[in-house]
C-alpha cells in the first residue's frame with residue numbers, strides 16, 4: 001500500500017568545481033512539483049562565490065565573473081532556497097553533490113543547512129534503467145527523448161523533475177521478482193516512488209524465438225551484386241542508402257573496394273585488403289557480403305576485434321544493410337557462451353534470496369540483473385563499469401549466473417525455452433549474417449553455426465587475439481577466485497557449512513560422503529593460500545637468480561616488469577627452478593584434492609540443488625588450474641614459450657607476490673591456419689593498417705597466410721588529401737644520444753609548450769604508463785591555469801570515458817596508452833595535434849625474446865623480420881587517429897629523435913601517406929606546430945566542405 005506522497009522540490013546547483021571544501025556554489029535552481037509531478041513553481045538565483053569562476057566552468061555553464069558581480073551572498077541565496085523548499089523532500093540527480101555543496105556553503109556562511117531529506121534520482125535510475133550503461137543526467141534526458149537544457153541550475157532541475165516522473169513509472173512497472181527483491185530490503189527509493197502511484201512503464205516484449213530451420217538460411221530473391229545499386233546506382237546516382245544515411249555520398253574508392261570484396265565472395269579464396277581511413281570500409285564489406293549471402297543462402301560470418309565493436313556494427317551499419325535486403329534476410333550478434341546469463345541459475349539465485357535473511361547488496365545486484373535481462377541485455381561481459389562499482393555483489397553474482405556447458409541441464413532445464421544462450425544460438429542458425437568477435441571465431445567450437453565465408457575486420461589485431469586465445473595461463477587471482485567460492489561471497493556461509501546442511505537432508509551414506517567432501521573443501525580453503533604464497537616466493541627467488549647473471553631470462557630492468565622470468569631450458573639446472581617445480585606441484589596437488597572433493601559432492605547432490613552448479617564449476621576450474629600448474633613449468637616444446645610473472649616489485653617486497661604462469665605459442669600462425677584457412681570457402685581480411693613499408697609480408701606471416709595458402713593482396717588508399725590536411729613534425733636534435741631516462745622530462749616540457757599554442761585539442765600517445773603519469777603530473781601543473789585540462793588514461797578514467805570527456809571539452813590534453821592508439825575517433829576540430837611521444841616498439845617480453853632467439857637460430861634478422869614491422873603497424877594506427885574526415889586538418893608531432901636519426905626511419909615514413917614532413921629543433925617544435933596549424937586552418941575555406949569539393953573537381957579534371 002503506497003504511503004502518503006511527500007511534497008517534492010527538485011534542486012540543482014552549479015559550482016566552481018567538484019570539491020565542496022574548496023569550490024563554491026554559483027547558481028541554484030529549484031522546482032516545486034504538483035500532485036501529478038508537473039512543475040508548479042520555480043526558484044532561481046545566482047550566488048556570489050567570492051572567488052573567480054574557473055575558465056572550464058564558464059565554458060560549461062556560460063556564467064562569468066561579471067554575471068556574478070552583485071549576485072546575492074551565499075547566506076541570502078540559501079535563505080531564499082530554504083523558504084522555497086519548506087519541508088519538502090529534496091530531490092537531485094547525484095544528490096550527494098548538491099547536498100554537500102549546499103551544506104558546506106551554509107557552514108561557511110554560518111547559517112543553518114537546508115532542512116529536509118534527500119532523494120537521489122541517480123541512485124534510483126541505476127536499478128530502474130538497468131539497460132543503460134551510464135546514468136548521467138544528459139544521458140537520461142536523451143533516453144527520455146527530451147532536449148538537453150544546458151548546464152544551468154534551473155533547466156537542470158526541471159530535467160531532473162522529468163526524470164523523477166519517469167522513474168515513478170518505471171517503479172510501477174517493475175516485474176514481480178524485481179519488486180519482491182527490492183521490497184525485501186525496503187529499498188528506500190521504491191517506497192518514495194510508489195507514493196506517486198504512476199501508471200506503469202512496461203518493458204518491451206522479448207523478441208520472438210526464431211523458428212527452427214535447416215542448416216543454411218534460405219536463398220532470397222536478390223542479386224549478389226545488388227550492393228552496387230546502394231553504393232553506386234544506375235547512372236552514378238546512389239539509391240537506397242542515400243535516403244537512409246545522412247551525409248551519404250557516392251565514393252568511388254568505396255565502390256572499388258566493395259567490388260573487390262564481392263569478387264572474393266563470388267570466386268572464393270583468401271584476400272587481404274588494406275582499406276585506408278575514411279573510405280567507408282564497414283559498409284564497403286557488409287553490403288557485398290550480405291548480398292552474396294542472401295543470394296546464395298550461404299551464411300557469412302563477420303568478425304571484429306571486440307564485443308564493443310560488434311555492438312557498434314549492430315547499432316549503426318547492420319540495420320542500414322538490413323533495410324537494403326528483403327524481409328527474410330536475418331542478421332544477429334553472437335558471443336561466447338559464458339557471456340550469456342543463465343536463466344535457470346538466475347531464477348535459483350532469486351528464489352534462494354527469498355529464503356535467506358535480507359542481503360541488501362545481493363538483492364540489489366539480483367534486481368539489477370533481472371531488470372537488465374528483462375530489457376534484453378543478457379551479455380554479462382558488458383556489465384557497465386558504474387554498475388560494477390556501485391553494486392559490490394554484482395561481479396561475483398555475474399560469475400555465478402553465467403551460462404556454461406558444465407552447469408547446463410540441457411534437455412532437463414525447466415527454462416530451456418527462455419534460455420538466452422540457446423536463443424542466441426538459434427538466431428545465429430537462422431541468420432544469413434552473424435557478427436562475432438575474433439576470440440569466438442578462433443575458438444572454432446560448436447558455439448558457431450556452420451559457415452564457409454568470413455570477413456575479418458580489424459584484421460591487424462587477429463594475430464594478437466590468436467596469441468591470447470591459444471595461450472594458457474594460471475595465476476594467483478584465479479586461485480583467489482576459487483578460494484572466494486569456498487569462503488562464500490558476501491554474507492553467504494562457507495561452502496563447507498552449506499554442504500553439511502545439504503548432507504543432513506540426504507540418506508546416511510550419501511550424507512556421510514557429502515560431509516566428508518565438505519571437510520575436504522574446508523581443508524583446501526585452509527591450505528591453498530599458503531601454497532599459493534609459497535609459489536609466489538619461489539618465482540620471486542627464481543627472478544632474483546635470473547636477474548643476477550646476464551639477465552637473459554629475466555625481463556628488462558623496469559619496475560613493472562622486473563619480475564618476469566622466461567622459463568628457458570637454461571634455467572632448469574638452478575636450485576631455484578627445482579623449488580618452483582616443487583611449489584607448483586604442491587599447489588597443484590592441493591587444487592586437485594579440492595577438485596576431487598567438489599566433484600564428489602556435486603555427483604551426490606541432485607542436479608537441481610542450488611549448490612550443484614557451484615560445485616561443478618569449482619571442480620572444473622580447480623582441476624584446470626591444477627593441470628596447468630603441473631604442465632607449464634615442465635613445458636619443453638620449442639614451439640611454445642613459458643614465463644612466470646610477479647605483479648610488481650613493491651608487492652614482492654611487501655611479501656605478497658601475485659604470481660602468474662603463462663604459456664604461449666611462439667607464433668599464432670599455425671593455430672590460425674588450422675582453425676580458419678583450411679575450412680573456409682572465402683575469407684576477406686581487412687583493416688586500415690595491414691602493411692608495413694608497403695608490404696603485407698609480416699601480417700601474412702603472423703596470420704599463417706603463407707605457403708599453400710594463396711591470397712590476393714590489395715591496398716585501397718585513403719581518400720583523404722594528407723598534403724592538404726596534415727603535416728608531420730619530427731623533433732630533431734642532431735648528434736643527441738638516445739637517452740630513454742630523460743625522455744619523460746623532455747616529453748613533459750614539449751607538451752607544455754605545445755599546449756600553449758594549441759590550447760588543448762591534443763592527444764599524446766605513450767608506450768609506457770609510468771612515464772605517461774609522470775608527464776601528466778608535470779604538464780597538468782602548468783597548463784591548467786590556462787584553462788587546459790590534462791587527462792591521463794587510467795589516472796583520471798578509462799580510455800572510453802576520457803575520450804568522451806575530450807569530445808565534449810576539447811580544451812584538453814589527453815594522454816593515452818594501448819587502446820587510445822587504436823580504439824577512439826575524434827573527428828572534426830576536437831583533435832588538431834597528435835603527439836607520438838615514443839616509437840611503439842614492442843616491449844621485450846619473453847615472447848618477443850623467444851621470437852628473436854628463433855630468428856637468430858634460423859640465421860634471420862629478427863629486427864627487420866618482426867620487431868620493426870610490429871612497431872610500424874602500431875605507429876600507423878596511432879597516426880590514423882588525427883584525420884578522420886575529409887574536412888579534418890592537423891599536425892602530427894613525433895618527439896622520438898630516433899625517427900630522424902636511425903636508418904629505419906625510412907620504414908616508418910614510407911608507411912605513411914604522401915604528406916609534408918618537417919624537422920624542427922626541440923626549442924622550435926611548438927612554434928612550428930603553431931605555424932602549420934594556422935596555415936592549415938587558413939587554407940580551409942569558411943565552408944570547408946565546399947573548398948574540398950572544388951579541389952576534388954579540379955583534380956578530377
Ligand code: SF4
Nearest residue numbers: 342344408409413419
Ligand atoms: S538451458 Fe542451460 S544455460 Fe540455458 S537456462 Fe537452462 S541451464 Fe541455463
